[in-house]
Structures are given as structure tokens and as C-alpha cells.
Amino acid sequence: MTVVCTSEAVTVRKVADSFPAMGTVFEIVLLHENERLLRALLNEVREEVARLEAKLSRFLTTSEVSRINRLAGKGPVLIDFEMLEILGAALDFHRKTSGAFDITVAPLLRRWGLYERRGRAVDAQTLRQLLQDVGSDLIELDRRRRTVAFKRPGVEIDLGAVGKGFAVREVVDLLRSAGVQHGFVSFGGSSIYAFGNAPGREGWPFSFRLAPEEQLSPVPISLQDRSLTISGNTVRTVDVADRQIGHVLDPASGQPAESVVAVAVVHESPFVGEMLSTAMMVLGPEKGAEILAQENAGALFAIRAEDGIVLRDVKFTEV
Secondary structure (H helix, E strand, O other), X not given: OEEEEOOEEEEOEEEEEEEEEOOEEEEEEEEEOOHHHHHHHHHHHHHHHHHHHHHHOOXXXXXXXXXXXXXXXXXXXXXXXXXXXXXXXXXXXXXHOOOOOOOOXXXXXXXOOOOOOOOOOOOHHHHHHHHHHOOHHHXXXXXXXXXXXXXXXXXXXXXXXXHHHHHHHHHHHHHHHOOOOEEEEEEOOOEEEEEOOOOOOXXXXXXXXXXXXXXXXXXXXXXXXXXXXXXXXXXXXXXXXOEEEOOOEOOOOOOEOOOEEEEEXXXXXXXXXXXXXXXXXXXXXXHHXXXXXXXXXXEEXXXXXXXXXXXXXXXXXXX
């Protein structure tokens, strides 16, 4: 394959890779004239994603998140600058979204059976008890001292709603700093970033789904130096009584977010986009529109209606 660069034709190489990470699959396509550079970078990408999974996973007892969950209820825990950035952004978005985005929903996810994927019914009294330990206002983050503490010993953080987006951002920064100008990164098909151009195209065109095939057709899109983040309750579902519930919960009620089936957000940052898409599942298009505008983001909502699932566009094609 060749591309035209000034007055010369330059041979551009394409390499691709995929590997399991964070409970899903990380996929990457890169373009550059130096194939040896690309293959070396693929190794660096694998190492970076593995490093972040080891740090951010709440399922690994040796992770930084697990250490915080064990100790922060007893007093301040020293954290590094990277974790400070992640927690700071999460707390900022908790405030911006009036609590719709919240990293302290771990007790709720566990009680509903969403961690082990065996659904359990939760009664109102149990929810009220659990909600006492839910709310990012229960996190004390000291940015000057670089410490985090919990106001109640039952508080836990879960960074599942930011981890993949943060990893994609870090990988793209790594690639760009090495001189790669064209690439496509997808983490589980839900945190995507495309930069530069696909071979012979303007941007990177592809299609995605917000609901099963029999309910909604694929949605075409072309990304260039933008992220697409998808949140939804159509995968990783569990059966509870006579209904299926997904892993996105309303932090205020403790109940699954059910009126929005799924949402796709376009934003310049996959890290911010992932937080936005999670919050939009709770807020919906009417309440979420102002926040999307403030963040210069667009969203496409799949909404449950009486006659099926319908799409609501909030400046999705305009950003």
C-alpha cells in the first residue's frame, strides 16, 4: 500500500494486534512506513495495557484499587500522580453530573450479583442500607498531599467505568509520541479512538450497534482524532426475577438504569467519553443534553419505548 506524501510515494505498512485484557479484548491497527517501529510499539502497547490492568482492576488483590479499598476506610492512603488524576477526574464528573457518574457503586454491583454474573433480587431495605456506603462525596481526595480516604469503612471504589477509556488515551499518547499518526484502537468495542486516516479514506469509517440486530440496525460513523464510547445494558446482563438487568446502576436509587438501553458518546478524549457515556445512561437525553454541550460532546441514545427501541440524537453527528 502507498500513500502520497508531498511529491513522493511512500510505502506505508499496516500492522494489527489483539489480545485479552480487562475482561475483554484490546484491538489495534497502526499505519507507518517503518514496520519495525510498529512491531516494537505493539509490544509496548501490550505492556502498558497490562500495567494499567494490574493497577486499576478491583478483581486483583495486588492492584492499587484493591489496596485503596482495603485501607482508605481506616485513614489517608498515599497514591501516585496517575491515580490522583483518575480519582480527581472521577470526582469532578460526579459533581458535574449531579451524582449520575459515581465510582462508589461497588457494594451495589456486588449485591445485585453483577460481579459474579449471577443475578440476585435486592429488597428496598437492603438497598437503603447499601446506599449509605455509596456516593463519591464519601471520598476525601487531598490533591496537595496526594492521599485518598473514605468517610465510611464500607465505601469501595470501582474504576470499571473509566479504566478502558484511560488505557486507550494512554496508548494513543504513547503511539503519537513515537511518531505514529494513523491508527485505530478499540477496547472491547466500547472504548474506541481513531486518529489520522484509514488506508485510502478520510478518517476511519465503521459501524456499531446499540441494541441487538433484530431491534436496531447498525449505525455508521467515521472517526478522526475522536473517541467513540458506548455504554449499555444489553451485554453483561444477569437475570433477576422476571427481568434482565445490566451493569449500569443509578447511584441515587441503587436500581439498574433501564429507560436508556444504550448510549454512544463522541468526544475528543476516550477517558472523558467513558465517564460521559456512563452518566448518560442514568441521565437520559433531556437531563444529559446540557452536560454534553458543556463538554463539547455528542451522544446517540437508544431509548426503550412502547413500540420498541428508538434512537435519540443529541448533536451526535455535529462534533
